[in-house]
Amino acid sequence: AQTVTQSQPEMSVQEAETVTLSCTYDTSENNYYLFWYKQPPSRQMILVIRQEAYKQQNATENRFSVNFQKAAKSFSLKISDSQLGDTAMYFCAFMNLQGGSEKLVFGKGTKLTVNP
Amino acid sequence: GAGVSQSPSNKVTEKGKDVELRCDPISGHTALYWYRQRLGQGLEFLIYFQGNSAPDKSGLPSDRFSAERTGESVSTLTIQRTQQEDSAVYLCASSRWDRDLNTEAFFGQGTRLTVV
Numbered sequence: 001a002q003t004v005t006q007s008q009p010e011m012s013v014q015e016a017e018t019v020t021l022s023c024t025y026d027t028s029e030n031n032y033y034l035f036w037y038k039q040p041p042s043r044q045m046i047l048v049i050r051q052e053a054y055k056q057q058n059a060t061e062n063r064f065s066v067n068f069q070k071a072a073k074s075f076s077l078k079i080s081d082s083q084l085g086d087t088a089m090y091f092c093a094f095m096n097l098q099g100g101s102e103k104l105v106f107g108k109g110t111k112l113t114v115n116p
Numbered sequence: 117g118a119g120v121s122q123s124p125s126n127k128v129t130e131k132g133k134d135v136e137l138r139c140d141p142i143s144g145h146t147a148l149y150w151y152r153q154r155l156g157q158g159l160e161f162l163i164y165f166q167g168n169s170a171p172d173k174s175g176l177p178s179d180r181f182s183a184e185r186t187g188e189s190v191s192t193l194t195i196q197r198t199q200q201e202d203s204a205v206y207l208c209a210s211s212r213w214d215r216d217l218n219t220e221a222f223f224g225q226g227t228r229l230t231v232v
Contacts (some may be wrong), residue, residue: 033219043153043205045223091159095211095219102147102213103172104221108158 002027004094006107013082014115020067021077021110023092033095034068034075039109040088048090051075082114118142122208122224129198129231137193137227141210148191149221150183151207159207165191198231205229 003026013019025034036048051059051068059066063080079086092107121140129135141148146167151159161175165185176182180198185191195202205228211221 035220043226045207045209047220050220093221095213095221097213102166102211102219103164104147104149104209104211105161106151106159 002029002094002096002103002105004092004105004107006092006110008110009108010111010113012113012115013079015082015084017082018078018080019082019112021079021090021092021112023075023077023107025073025075025092025094027073027094027096029096029098031097033097034066035093035095036064036066036075036077037091037093037106038086038088039091040085045091049077079112084114084116086112087114088112120208120210120222120224122206122227124227125225126228127230129229131200131231132197134194134196135198135229137195137206137208137229139191139193139208139210139224141188141191141208142212142222144188145210145212145222146188147211147213147221148185149209149211150191150193151209152177153205153207153226155204162193162206195229198229200231203229203231 005024032053034051038046049061067076089109091109095104123138148165150162163183164172180196183193205226207226209221209223213219
């Protein structure tokens with residue numbers, strides 16, 4: 001079974017600075033997606049960034065980028081120029097694509113607070 | 117509709133009563149997921165439907181929990197003889213993997229269940 005581990009229950013960062021959230025996962029599969037989702041106090045889950053396992057290039061979306069280390073099964077999220085609106089829970093997630101499955105498993109989350 | 121719709125948005129029920137939660141996925145999405153999120157916690161996987169395949173029920177916490185989905189349409193999550201520990205937000209998501217598209221899971225706003 002796939003598992004996703006986020007080892008940082010809470011983190012804080014000053015506005016305009018950079019922060020990195022950690023995520024590791026365990027799988028024996030070779031074909032999968034990785035995601036970071038954001039959940040603000042409104043509780044709506046919002047996709048931040050995705051990474052396809054077969055792509056070596058790290059995904060980037062504006063101020064958000066990932067460091068994907070497939071051999072180490074590591075998928076960290078870097079937020080640059082942090083903004084107050086980035087304050088939220090961040091969840092790392094794994095989607096297995098083997099055999100037509102799309103089962104989606106989440107980590108326990110990291111609560112990020114951006115301080116003014 | 118354009119997004120995943122869940123109803124009701126809030127439900128208060130008495131301990132011992134049965135409740136039924138509804139999820140309308142995005143049209144054409146073959147995969148549908150239910151998660152439970154207790155206050156301040158992560159997303160706990162409950163059940164996953166993939167097209168007409170047998171659902172993955174490995175996350176259901178007890179036999180009081182069941183879910184159905186007809187084809188690729190609406191899903192209902194039923195909790196029988198509710199207990200106070202069932203109080204949580206129940207989130208539904210749907211997705212459709214396509215090699216030529218960017219896969220992601222889209223979430224509903226959730227149903228907040230309170231058992232009194």
